[in-house]
Amino acid sequence: xxxxxxxxxxxxxxxxxxxxxxxxxxxxxxxxxxxxxxxxxxxxxxxxxxxxxxxxxxxxxxxxxxxxxxxxxxxxxxxxxxxxxxxxxxxxxxxxxxxxxxxxxxxxxxxxxxxxxxxxxxxxxxxxxxxxxxxxxxxxxxxxxxxxxxxxxxxxxxxxxxxxxxxxxxxxxxxxxxxxxxxxxxxxxxxxxxxxxxxxxxxxxxxxxxxxxxxxxxxxxxxxxxxxxxxxxxxxxxxxxxxxxxxxxxxxxxxxxxxxxxxxxxxxxxxxxxxxxxxxxxxxxxxxxxxxxxxxxxxxxxxxxxxxxxxxxxxxxxxxxxxxxxxxxxxxxxxxxxxxxxxxxxxxxxxxxxxxxxxxxxxxxxxxxxxxxxxxxxxxxxxxxxxxxxxxxxxxxxxxxxxxxxxxxxxxxxxxxxxxxxxxxxxxxxxxxxxxxxxxxxxxxxxxxxxxxxxxxxxxxxxxxxxxxxxxxxxxxxxxxxxxxxxxxxxxxxxxxxxxxxxxxxxxxxxxxxxxxxxxxxxxxxxxxxxxxxxxxxxxxxxxxxxxxxxxxxxxxxxxxxx
Amino acid sequence: xxxxxxxxxxxxxxxxxxxxxxxxxxxxxxxxxxxxxxxxxxxxxxxxxxxxxxxxxxxxxxxxxxxxxxxxxxxxxxxxxxxxxxxxxxxxxxxxxxxxxxxxxxxxxxxxxxxxxxxxxxxxxxxxxxxxxxxxxxxxxxxxxxxxxxxxxxxxxxxxxxx
Numbered sequence: 001x002x003x004x005x006x007x008x009x010x011x012x013x014x015x016x017x018x019x020x021x022x023x024x025x026x027x028x029x030x031x032x033x034x035x036x037x038x039x040x041x042x043x044x045x046x047x048x049x050x051x052x053x054x055x056x057x058x059x060x061x062x063x064x065x066x067x068x069x070x071x072x073x074x075x076x077x078x079x080x081x082x083x084x085x086x087x088x089x090x091x092x093x094x095x096x097x098x099x100x101x102x103x104x105x106x107x108x109x110x111x112x113x114x115x116x117x118x119x120x121x122x123x124x125x126x127x128x129x130x131x132x133x134x135x136x137x138x139x140x141x142x143x144x145x146x147x148x149x150x151x152x153x154x155x156x157x158x159x160x161x162x163x164x165x166x167x168x169x170x171x172x173x174x175x176x177x178x179x180x181x182x183x184x185x186x187x188x189x190x191x192x193x194x195x196x197x198x199x200x201x202x203x204x205x206x207x208x209x210x211x212x213x214x215x216x217x218x219x220x221x222x223x224x225x226x227x228x229x230x231x232x233x234x235x236x237x238x239x240x241x242x243x244x245x246x247x248x249x250x251x252x253x254x255x256x257x258x259x260x261x262x263x264x265x266x267x268x269x270x271x272x273x274x275x276x277x278x279x280x281x282x283x284x285x286x287x288x289x290x291x292x293x294x295x296x297x298x299x300x301x302x303x304x305x306x307x308x309x310x311x312x313x314x315x316x317x318x319x320x321x322x323x324x325x326x327x328x329x330x331x332x333x334x335x336x337x338x339x340x341x342x343x344x345x346x347x348x349x350x351x352x353x354x355x356x357x358x359x360x361x362x363x364x365x366x367x368x369x370x371x372x373x374x375x376x377x378x379x380x381x382x383x384x385x386x387x388x389x390x391x392x393x394x395x396x397x398x399x400x401x402x403x404x405x406x407x408x409x410x411x412x413x414x415x416x417x418x419x420x421x422x423x424x425x426x427x428x429x430x431x432x433x434x435x436x437x438x439x440x441x442x443x444x445x446x447x448x449x450x451x452x453x454x455x456x457x458x459x460x461x462x463x464x465x466x467x468x469x470x471x472x473x474x475x476x477x478x479x480x481x482x483x484x485x486x487x488x489x490x491x492x493x494x495x496x497x498x499x500x501x502x503x504x505x506x507x508x509x510x511x512x513x514x515x516x517x518x519x520x521x522x523x524x525x526x527x528x529x530x531x532x533x534x535x536x537x538x539x540x541x542x543x544x545x546x547x548x549x550x551x552x553x554x555x556x557x558x559x560x561x562x563x
Numbered sequence: 564x565x566x567x568x569x570x571x572x573x574x575x576x577x578x579x580x581x582x583x584x585x586x587x588x589x590x591x592x593x594x595x596x597x598x599x600x601x602x603x604x605x606x607x608x609x610x611x612x613x614x615x616x617x618x619x620x621x622x623x624x625x626x627x628x629x630x631x632x633x634x635x636x637x638x639x640x641x642x643x644x645x646x647x648x649x650x651x652x653x654x655x656x657x658x659x660x661x662x663x664x665x666x667x668x669x670x671x672x673x674x675x676x677x678x679x680x681x682x683x684x685x686x687x688x689x690x691x692x693x694x695x696x697x698x699x700x701x702x703x704x705x706x707x708x709x710x711x712x713x714x715x716x717x718x719x720x721x722x723x724x725x726x
């Protein structure tokens with residue numbers, strides 16, 4: 001296979017070359033064959049299942065669902081248009097952004113899937129390892145390469161991990177799925193401590209990266225905060241060390257019970273010390289030269305990423321200040337939906353996919369096309385999907401914000417609620433998912449409506465609300481300041497409330513406050529919990545802080561108080 | 564059952580000896596528990612050991628220079644422990660003999676098995692060799708090194724998987 005001339009690179013994402021494109025096409029043809037062998041009976045459904053899962057194809061309640069990988073959350077405007085096309089042609093005109101920065105299509109036909117994968121491959125996209133017991137899509141900071149507090153752009157290493165984990169011969173039939181997140185900022189925006197492996201990068205000598213490695217975190221049935229395995233992993237050992245961790249897990253992780261098969265259970269069973277000893281023994285025994293990540297390799301991958309060419313936009317800061325003074329609604333949006341940028345005169349914009357009464361993370365084809373156009377116009381043709389189910393434009397001139405906000409507002413994408421109570425994370429729930437006990441979407445919509453008043457949300461301030469339709473916790477309810485867990489109560493859908501979860505550097509696991517209630521009772525109970533906070537808080541205290549200071553008791557009393 | 568090696572069906576000259584059976588002459592495959600017994604049977608044929616998925620490859624370390632075959636097992640194709648066992652036989656213990664897999668695995672896993680150092684596969688009767696061959700040739704590039712030390716493609720960790 002000859003090297004093609006260097007393709008024009010997109011800002012923020014790895015540019016494929018002929019070898020990468022050939023690989024994706026071969027993978028599509030492989031799956032086309034597998035579908036044929038399933039139809040002919042050469043493969044049983046049991047044998048076909050992991051093969052389709054490793055191409056992102058799930059069988060849900062009513063149809064197949066296809067989960068497309070968005071590596072470290074970055075898509076180009078043209079890729080977004082491809083996603084819009086797939087939604088329009090093969091689905092019901094919308095897609096759903098997930099907590100792993102991916103996109104799901106919920107109404108897919110099995111026989112269309114090879115063609116869809118082929119369309120994706122043409123746009124340098126795929127659905128490889130978005131499911132199955134393998135290394136999943138590596139997630140990263142939605143403000144990577146932009147955030148003012150960033151030490152190191154984690155996307156280059158995320159791409160290195162994506163390539164290394166792609167069709168890894170040894171780690172594609174692990175005991176259970178394996179999720180890696182990587183951040184290059186002092187502030188942990190990737191929930192590193194809630195991943196099988198969380199990597200926090202910092203700069204070491206000669207500007208090369210050094211990683212803090214967390215292991216064994218996760219939510220699901222057994223929520224666990226990850227523990228620090230290494231403090232000072234040099235860049236050149238990144239691949240070797242992850243190989244060592246995965247080998248220990250593949251050899252000794254439990255395979256007798258899928259609910260006890262994640263690496264967190266192995267780490268707990270062995271104890272951190274013994275687990276670390278096993279990893280170190282493997283690391284010492286392995287042929288590290290084979291896996292050494294040389295600076296030239298890092299540089300070669302980095303060279304495939306285009307970086308934005310910024311203009312002198314510093315005058316925009318004053319202009320923005322003047323605009324926010326005259327338009328309070330705009331000011332509120334700027335306050336909640338923008339994030340400080342490394343470059344003067346620029347900021348990152350989070351576009352809310354959570355309008356009042358809407359379905360968290362759902363975006364129509366028309367909105368996807370609009371987002372693509374806005375990315376081209378305002379942010380170097382680059383978009384990011386966040387693990388909080390929103391969309392980020394990474395590099396927007398401050399003097400363009402007003403115009404951008406007006407377009408967004410006119411198209412249902414201008415909600416000023418990032419980090420607030422209606423910026424709800426919810427799993428698909430019983431509307432789609434065969435595992436769910438309860439529907440997550442209707443209660444999310446009711447809560448979104450209940451708290452839709454902008455002034456009320458501003459008053460409440462920072463509050464994370466997460467909803468899972470079952471104990472598998474895809475809505476990360478344990479990590480929400482307020483969490484809602486759907487359960488089956490004698491054949492009826494019901495909801496438990498958890499309080500006190502958090503996913504940052506001070507990660508904590510929310511605790512259930514009492515017995516399950518109906519959907520409407522739960523919505524009312526949450527309103528009373530929020531009222532209790534507003535009454536009890538000290539000046540400047542966020543919800544989670546009041547929660548930690550007072551404990552669950554006053555909130556529990558409020559939740560179960562009957563009017 | 565047919566034995567696949569280097570893309571061909573070959574004659575399997577090995578005799579699997581169960582617990583409690585006397586040791587015959589010729590090439591024999593023994594469970595790990597009978598390793599020392601097998602090693603004591605000097606000069607009567609080659610020796611191979613069957614390693615269960617939960618047995619440690621390192622337990623073979625001393626004996627390995629005197630073994631010609633290690634046989635690994637897939638209780639079900641989703642149980643991927645044999646991948647790690649095979650790879651560590653090759654990478655850590657530099658085992659140059661045959662690494663065999665038995666049990667339930669799929670043609671779709673063939674390339675992974677080869678790249679972890681497996682050299683012999685016991686496949687079901689009536690298997691269509693073309694399906695295995697196609698699985699081997701389907702994908703021509705890999706994104707990580709393996710114990711086969713395939714030819715670097717020239718960029719990052721990419722390797723050529725030319726048959």
